[in-house]
Amino acid sequence: MNTPANLVSGKECGTCAMCCKVYDFVDLRKKKGWCENFKTGIGCSIYAERPDSCRAFYCNWMLIEALGPEWKPNICKFVMTYDPSRSILVQVDTSYPTAWRAKPYYEALREWAVRLKSEKRFIFVFVGKNFTVLTAEAEYDLGLFDSSYELKFKTEFKGPVAIDIPYKHKKEGSPV
Ligand code: SF4
Ligand code: SF4
Numbered sequence: 718m719n720t721p722a723n724l725v726s727g728k729e730c731g732t733c734a735m736c737c738k739v740y741d742f743v744d745l746r747k748k749k750g751w752c753e754n755f756k757t758g759i760g761c762s763i764y765a766e767r768p769d770s771c772r773a774f775y776c777n778w779m780l781i782e783a784l785g786p787e788w789k790p791n792i793c794k795f796v797m798t799y800d801p802s803r804s805i806l807v808q809v810d811t812s813y814p815t816a817w818r819a820k821p822y823y824e825a826l827r828e829w830a831v832r833l834k835s836e837k838r839f840i841f842v843f844v845g846k847n848f849t850v851l852t853a854e855a856e857y858d859l860g861l862f863d864s865s866y867e868l869k870f871k872t873e874f875k876g877p878v879a880i881d882i883p884y885k886h887k888k889e890g891s892p893v
Contacts, residue, residue: 724779725780725781728778730760730761731760732758732760734760734761734791735776735790735794735795736776736790736796737751737752737755738752739808739810739811740808754767776790776798777797778797787821788822793816794809794810794813794817795808795813795816795817795822800841802837802838804833804838804839805826805829805833805840807841807843809844811845814845817842826840826851830852830853831853834852834853837881839851839852846861847860847862848860848861848885850868850883852883853881857882857883859883860885862885865887865888865891866885866888867885867886867888868883868884868885869883869884869885869886870883
């Protein structure tokens with residue numbers, strides 16, 4: 718597996734393995750969230766030989782130079798990626814469910830939500846399966862959100878300004 722061309726020089730996973738905790742990498746057994754290959758103070762104990770599913774993953778901290786050391790996932794306690802629409806996905810360590818609300822993170826996420834409005838991009842925050850959407854104007858807690866739901870938006874107008882309001886919709890055929 719090749720390293721992506723945009724990997725920021727000098728950024729390394731090191732002792733971080735937050736993605737190993739907050740995501741399910743498919744071909745590994747996990748113990749209470751952490752992969753069995755994670756060792757405190759070391760990180761991934763099989764890093765050089767880690768499976769392709771792990772090797773293929775790079776969080777935004779590794780790819781975006783402007784994100785300083787405070788944004789490293791084992792420091793901030795959440796992992797950021799892009800979803801297919803280039804909205805920002807924030808997957809929070811459930812041991813620290815309010816970490817994303819701390820300074821300087823929440824203020825930055827709100828600011829990004831404002832900047833992304835014109836591109837119809839948003840900030841999606843997951844704490845486990847609890848889903849919150851940050852738009853330019855507001856924060857929406859949509860509660861439990863899993864693969865049986867899809868995210869939709871309706872548009873309301875405040876004067877000339879279009880406001881995107883997210884809501885969840887049960888997919889057809891999904892059990893109620
Ligand atoms: S969350 Fe990012 S920095 Fe941490 S181990 Fe995963 S890819 Fe590396
Ligand atoms: S094998 Fe290593 S990189 Fe992969 S999930 Fe486990 S600790 Fe993380």
